[in-house]
Amino acid sequence: MEENAYLTSIFASVFYLVASVRLLRLNRRTGERPELLLGIYFGFSGAYYLVFNLPSLFGFDSWPPATEWMIEWIYVLGVFPYLFFIRSVFRPKAAWAGALVGICSVLLLVGTALGTLNGGDVYSLDNLWFHVQWTGYTAPCAWLGLEAMLSRRGARKRTRLGLCEPIVANRYLLLALFGGFQFLACLADLLLAADADGGQAVSMISDALLGGSEIASVAVLWLAFFPPRFYSDWITRRAVILPTPMDG
Amino acid sequence: MADALFDIAAERLEESSDMDRLAARGTLRLALKAAGLDANRLTIPQLRTVFEKIMPKELEARGVADAAASCKTAMGAIERAASENELAASNSPDEIFKRLGGS
Numbered sequence: 001m002e003e004n005a006y007l008t009s010i011f012a013s014v015f016y017l018v019a020s021v022r023l024l025r026l027n028r029r030t031g032e033r034p035e036l037l038l039g040i041y042f043g044f045s046g047a048y049y050l051v052f053n054l055p056s057l058f059g060f061d062s063w064p065p066a067t068e069w070m071i072e073w074i075y076v077l078g079v080f081p082y083l084f085f086i087r088s089v090f091r092p093k094a095a096w097a098g099a100l101v102g103i104c105s106v107l108l109l110v111g112t113a114l115g116t117l118n119g120g121d122v123y124s125l126d127n128l129w130f131h132v133q134w135t136g137y138t139a140p141c142a143w144l145g146l147e148a149m150l151s152r153r154g155a156r157k158r159t160r161l162g163l164c165e166p167i168v169a170n171r172y173l174l175l176a177l178f179g180g181f182q183f184l185a186c187l188a189d190l191l192l193a194a195d196a197d198g199g200q201a202v203s204m205i206s207d208a209l210l211g212g213s214e215i216a217s218v219a220v221l222w223l224a225f226f227p228p229r230f231y232s233d234w235i236t237r238r239a240v241i242l243p244t245p246m247d248g
Numbered sequence: 249m250a251d252a253l254f255d256i257a258a259e260r261l262e263e264s265s266d267m268d269r270l271a272a273r274g275t276l277r278l279a280l281k282a283a284g285l286d287a288n289r290l291t292i293p294q295l296r297t298v299f300e301k302i303m304p305k306e307l308e309a310r311g312v313a314d315a316a317a318s319c320k321t322a323m324g325a326i327e328r329a330a331s332e333n334e335l336a337a338s339n340s341p342d343e344i345f346k347r348l349g350g351s
Contacts, residue, residue, distance in 0.1 A: 151341055154286070
């Protein structure tokens with residue numbers, strides 16, 4: 001079970017790197033910030049999962065805690081652009097959103113910096129700095145899920161009026177699901193931390209949760225960023241667009 | 249800029265429908281909500297759709313005589329007043345999500 005979880009993480013990391021390249025190339029073409037921010041996030045996420053899982057891939061001992069904390073920085077650096085992406089897309093003018101970005105950033109910096117300085121296991125419920133860092137990277141996942149779901153409600157109304165393409169409205173749902181699955185992956189981190197002593201039952205649950213949420217994340221991102229023709233056609237066929245009352 | 253577009257639209261609706269300021273702004277907000285639109289990120293094409301597909305019924309429900317004509321008059325006035333002010337929509341969430349999927 002554990003090997004499967006690592007394999008899915010490595011598979012996810014490769015997909016995130018591919019998605020990152022695609023978004024950064026899009027940014028070079030458009031010059032717009034959202035694709036740049038999301039591209040950087042996926043780049044760092046992919047690199048993190050890959051480096052974190054190298055010991056399992058090549059069959060050597062786990063990273064020592066000090067190295068693990070350094071690896072954590074790779075992921076943490078990617079969460080900042082992720083936070084700015086969510087804010088700039090969904091709440092560009094809301095003061096509370098700026099405050100939330102600030103709070104999450106401080107939690108990430110403080111948790112990771114003091115965790116690195118103090119040492120100890122990264123994933124351990126006894127480590128205060130793990131909790132601080134965990135809150136900093138879990139909140140953005142939940143935030144993206146909620147914002148994308150709220151936006152999807154409006155997008156469905158706009159679709160009926162012909163103001164939003166059905167595939168775009170569906171993309172809000174896919175990103176909401178991605179946020180939700182990443183939130184589940186964060187919960188798996190908590191289980192992993194609770195399992196610092198190596199209890200087999202908890203380990204199986206956390207590995208299944210992590211592996212399942214990563215596979216599901218990749219699936220929804222594939223549909224969002226690389227939608228196959230059959231999927232786009234299916235979503236478009238299902239959409240209902242109202243006739244114009246004034247046309248008649 | 250889009251806030252200004254909302255204000256312009258509410259003023260023109262007030263003039264063309266004989267509603268008072270509060271009623272015009274409230275009616276416009278309700279119509280935008282029904283359309284799933286954000287008053288802070290409005291564009292002219294979105295307003296045009298709202299005034300064609302939703303506003304006539306809203307005005308009829310409020311007893312405005314010849315609601316369809318009022319909507320056409322209001323929309324024409326909005327387009328004339330706001331043509332210089334229209335916000336480029338390249339960073340609306342819909343445009344961003346459209347680009348992300350390469351469509």
